[in-house]
Each structure stands twice: as C-alpha cells, then as structure tokens.
Amino acid sequence: MDMKLNDQNKLTSGLIILCCERRFFIPQSALDENEELFCIGCNQPMLFKGSNGEWYIPGKKVDF
Secondary structure: OOOOOOOOOEOOOOOEEEEOOEEEEOOHHHHHHOOEEEOOOOOOEEEEEOOOOOEEOOOOOOOO
C-alpha cells in the first residue's frame, strides 16, 4: 500500500472501525498477530501497521 503516514490517519484510540455500513470491533489480539486487516464484506484494507509499529486507517482521519 503506497500511502503517506501522518497524524491525520494514525489510529490513536478506539478499535471499532466502520466499513460497509457495519461496525467492526478489532480485538488487540488481531493487532498483535497481523500487519494489515481487511473488511470481511468488501475485502478493502481497514487498518495497516506502519514501519514505526503504529496502526493507521487508510485515508483521512474522521472524528466521531
């Protein structure tokens, strides 16, 4: 994935991700065991781990 990593898309809190009009709870074990997480509905990336070990959301940050 070719994407610029910055504070706009860095995952800082919360592990509930919205995709395909559904909310997905991402357990810590999934973050510990994987480098990327994909939506089970559309197979698009929902989260990915940067080279610095931090998790990011593809695209711009959305505040809830």
